[in-house]
Amino acid sequence: MARLLADIHTAEAVVDANHSSWRTDSSKRALRQSVYARHGVSSEQVDTSFYWYGHHLKDYMKVYDRTIEILEGRIAEAERAGGKATAGPSKVSINGDSVNLWQGPSTVRLSPLNATDFLTFSMSTDRNWERGDRYTLSLRPIATQSPVFMTIVANYNDGTAEYVTLRQGQEGRKQLTLVLDSAKVATNVYGSIYYAPAKDEIAYLDSISLVRTRTRGDNARARALQHTVRTR
Numbered sequence: 446m447a448r449l450l451a452d453i454h455t456a457e458a459v460v461d462a463n464h465s466s467w468r469t470d471s472s473k474r475a476l477r478q479s480v481y482a483r484h485g486v487s488s489e490q491v492d493t494s495f496y497w498y499g500h501h502l503k504d505y506m507k508v509y510d511r512t513i514e515i516l517e518g519r520i521a522e523a524e525r526a527g528g529k530a531t532a533g534p535s536k537v538s539i540n541g542d543s544v545n546l547w548q549g550p551s552t553v554r555l556s557p558l559n560a561t562d563f564l565t566f567s568m569s570t571d572r573n574w575e576r577g578d579r580y581t582l583s584l585r586p587i588a589t590q591s592p593v594f595m596t597i598v599a600n601y602n603d604g605t606a607e608y609v610t611l612r613q614g615q616e617g618r619k620q621l622t623l624v625l626d627s628a629k630v631a632t633n634v635y636g637s638i639y640y641a642p643a644k645d646e647i648a649y650l651d652s653i654s655l656v657r658t659r660t661r662g663d664n665a666r667a668r669a670l671q672h673t674v675r676t677r
Contacts, residue, residue, distance in 0.1 A: 446494060446498075446508045447508050447511035447512045447514075447515060448484070448515060449480070449484045449486070449491070450508065450509070450512040451512050451515040451516050451519070452480045452483065452484070454512070454516060454565065455519070456476050456477065456480050473558050474557075474558040477558075492562075492641045495562070495594075495641065496641075499594050499610075499612060499639070502608055502610055502672070505596070506598055506606060506608060506674070506676075507676075509635070509637070510600075510676070513567060513635065543656065543658045543659075544656070544657055545654050545655065545656050546566070546568060546580075546655045546656070547566065547653055547655040548566070549564055549566070549653065550653070551651070551652060551653050551654070552649060552650070552651045552652070552653070553649065554647070554648075555589070555640055555642045555646070555647070555648045555649060555650065556642050556646060556647045556648075557643075557644055557646065562639055562640055562641050562642070563637055563638070564637060564638040564639075564650075565636070565637045565638075566635060566636060566637075566655060567633065567635035568633060568635070569633045570630075570631060570633060574631065576625060576626070576628070576629070576630070577624065577625055577626075577627035577659070577664065578624075578625045578631075578657055578658075578659060579622060579623075579624045579625075579657065579658045579659065579664060579667070580622065580623050580625075580634055580655060580657055581620060581622045581654075581655070581656045581658070582595055582597055582621045582622075582636060582654075582655050583618065583619065583620045583621075583653070583654050583656070584618070584619050584638065584650045584651065584653045584654075585618045585650070585651045585652045586619065586640075586648065586649070586650055586651075587648060587649040587650070587651050588646075588647065588648045588649065589640065589646075589648040589649075590643050590646055590648070591640065591641060591642075591643065592613055593611075593612070593613060593619055593638065593639070593640050594610070594611070594639040595610065595611045595612075595621045595636070595637070595638050595639075596608060596609070596610045596621075596636050597609055597621060597622075597623040597634065597635075597636035598623075598634065598635055598636055599623060599625055599626075599631050599633070599634045600632045600633050600634075600676065601626065601629040601630060601631055601632065602630045602631075602632050603629060604675055604676055605629070605673055605675050605676065606673070606674055606676045607623065607625075607626065607671045607672065607673050607674075608623070608671065608672055608674070609621060609622070609623045609671045609672070618652075622667045623667070623671060624667045624668050638650065638653070
């Protein structure tokens with residue numbers, strides 16, 4: 446599953462970097478189906494797997510950690526070969542007490558022809574991080590027929606991780622918040638947005654943002670909704 450996710454992310458990066466070559470829905474569909482064919486799975490099997498992982502978050506976190514390792518390995522190999530990386534988890538370093546860290550498009554069109562149903566983000570610790578930072582992932586679904594699945598995960602240097610998830614119906618703005626443990630040192634924060642369009646469905650995720658704030662909001666209430674697991 447991790448290798449499939451890595452290939453899906455790579456395919457999406459290819460489309461984003463070469464819009465002129467992948468401007469038609471049929472070409473995007475062919476690319477997506479070629480990724481599935483390489484792994485010997487169908488779109489229905491992939492959707493079923495994602496649904497299962499949506500109810501087994503500990504397993505999903507392990508798979509996504511492995512996906513990041515695969516992508517980082519590909520980036521390192523490309524750099525050793527003299528190439529330029531076009532895919533992989535993004536590294537964000539922005540100063541300020543309230544900043545939008547989202548680097549992808551703020552509006553995404555969804556259909557069964559998309560190269561991938563996943564939007565992802567990943568940030569590693571840097572000088573701008575502080576203990577207790579608050580991360581809020583927000584979006585507004587438009588014309589969606591199914592629930593949107595969102596997750597945020599934080600890894601700590603003591604071998605633990607915290608995560609929070611949201612799976613809600615199509616109406617209204619969606620917002621998910623994770624607050625870092627102020628007594629621990631986080632090493633990275635990552636997460637994803639997943640939506641599987643129905644056949645012939647065209648929908649949008651609008652106003653996507655990932656805002657980091659400090660000492661704002663009800664942190665105790667937000668942390669009460671988070672789950673902690675040991676990763677090693």
